[in-house]
Amino acid sequence: MNQNFDIIIVGGGAAGFFTAINIAEKNKKLKIAILERGKEVLSKVRISGGGRCNVTHACFEPNELVKFYPRGEKELRGPFHQFCSGDTIEWFEKHGVALKIEEDGRMFPVSNSSQTIIDCFLQATQKLGISVLTGQSVQSIYNKEGLWQIESQNEKYLTEKLILATGSNPKVWEMLQNFGHAIVEPVPSLFTFNIKDSRIKELPGVSALATVTVKDTKLVSTGPLLITHWGMSGPAILKLSAWGARILHDKNYQFTVYVNWLNDLDTEDVEKVLKTLKQEHAKKMVSKKSPFEITNRLWESLVLASGIQSETKWADLSKLQMQELGQQLIKGTFQVNGKSTFKEEFVTAGGINLKEINFKTMESKLHANLYFAGEIVNIDAITGGFNFQNAWTSGFILADNLV
Template sequence: MLDYDVLVIGGGAAGFFAAVNTAKQNPGLRIGIFERGNTVLSKVKISGGGRCNVTHAEFVPNTLATHYPRGEKELKGPFHFFMTAETMDWFESRGIALKVEADGRVFPESDSSQTIIDCFLREVDHYGIDLKKNHAVRAVSQIKNGWKLATTQGDFSCCKLMIATGSNPKIWKMLENIGLDIVSAVPSLFTFNIIDDRLKDIPGVVAKNVFVEVLGTTLNSDGPLLVTHSGLSAPAILKLSAFGAIALANLNYEFEIRINFVQQHSADCLQTLLECKPNYSKKRLVNTPLYELPKRLWSKLLQAAEIPVHTSWADVSKAQLQALSNQLTAAVFQVHGKSTFKEEFVTAGGINLKEINFKTFESKRFKNLFFAGEILNIDGVTGGFNFQNAWTGAYLAAQELSKVQ
């Protein structure tokens, strides 16, 4: 007799969601979750600065899919069955009040990821799911009526197996050993390390709507830009790092970017500056930042344009304004390396998507073997999209996992 009907490897978001929804579909099943460490849901704990960004308020499947640099095509179908609205309903039906913030991110009203963790633990307890910690899986093998697992705590067997271990290189290697095609991992969602006088001593400054491009490539993005102690971050950079994950890795994270701080006004930037001369003639440039740019950033760009701090609009030359226009619309920065975005470490890479039936998230080659979450070569930009991938894949897999005779 098999030890479990359904066994889930990985005590994270996708693993718990798969186990709980499988149990809900078929409460009589013997279901287990094996976690290699002594804590579960650790990524849920730190998500969104400890608030847990559960999803993103985008309700059109095809539009939602565009937020995935890898997986856009494959997720369109699944999103028609389970996406944002279903995710929010799932949590709210279990007493978790949610809120949508101005940028579309969805959080529990408690502003605490523990609310989500406690919900999952209650569900696991309610359905009698066997949660085992410190059970690291060393090998999996297909047997006549299911799967056999070798773990640090002994051998176990199951009819159906779900693997939701995220970017775990040991598991990737183990799956490669049984014949699955694995796409090598590279980091995604990272910030840019830049040493430049224009960014010195102004961490925390935000430019609201910039356009950023990587020189020598077709990569570009737009959105808010944040100056950090080590360089640049915020959505404009994070989107670029996600969609350019492979290309930027190939450049060894040494490249140049060009930033347009005034993308809505770049065509007439110089003309606007020239028109300010009579309008602000007695004022100093340093005291009259334009385009809603933060004063500290404006001051840095004036320095880069070699406009002295005491210069008035009456005295500034056309050549100086041309130099300022260049800084505003086409400022070039040298990137030297990357840094992890907060505690969120996301990778591009994982199981080749050609291996997966996206109606059920089952392996095409191995019967009764399922996957969900970041173990697949799917990754989203920041804002709740990676969790939505986990919820969707786990939910659809659960519909099939629950069909045990």
């Protein structure tokens, strides 16, 4: 026998819950259900931001906020003018959750626990009478006489309006392809670079403000770079991986990067500094103390990589050694051989083609009463609370235009 609802939301994650709560608050008479395939809801929220849940980012200007989205920048401009980061803060405060801004602009619950967000959502769904049904892995979706029929392994559901908030679920994408929707092939985004190189082998944990460029592309990123046991990570690398998700996938994750460890200095600047150091510190050992804003350990490693012995004094440097040191500092060449992704922070570039969605309502342009929220569409962002902000905005707009 069919279970009937006015609205069914498939996907018990951030976007699914936020959408359901906003719809129910606007129209308390609607019978709403969330179907979740797993045993638990909001599992990605639980582990996001190292268990603290990076709710949003303190970028309050829609035209600036869109710049953090490698895919979706144009499409999100209108939606962000309706529901932006400031609205997110206000929404959570109204629901009893205070947020705080950290130095880098990321925003977390004051409690420093993702459980606060989960509790907020669960309490709201309970209070609003939203049915949360777990263990409901959707096997098929049909449109039957203007109603959507959804079948899980053990149940059948009927609804007038269907909302898909299933993130990067290949099975659901496949069903949508059967409905004529085009799916942009998913590829990983937000990953770190695997690099085996003697210059960084002994330096895990060392970080620097650097500019990284991918050879033979227009991909450039500036920010903190972190040396790890397997290669390079940190915001500079993650940003590069997001903007270059497709390009780097096509290169099979085998490519060359240039690292400017001194961030904004160029060849001329570095040559001047090195010449001055050669004159003023003639009797001092080159490798002992970093004259730049990089750690002594990184400096020493780059000095040795330039063919300069650890006991060599500044006065004894040859012109060739000076040039090589300058090159290591501002255009160090590193070979990337593969990537590493963190399953819990996994983000995919890909999903429903953005041209097939009405961003004023989040409704499918191909099928009436079929809506999308969150990462199921071909939108993704760099790390820092932006992917959640897309979930909140799409959920709010959907709810606002649905009832």
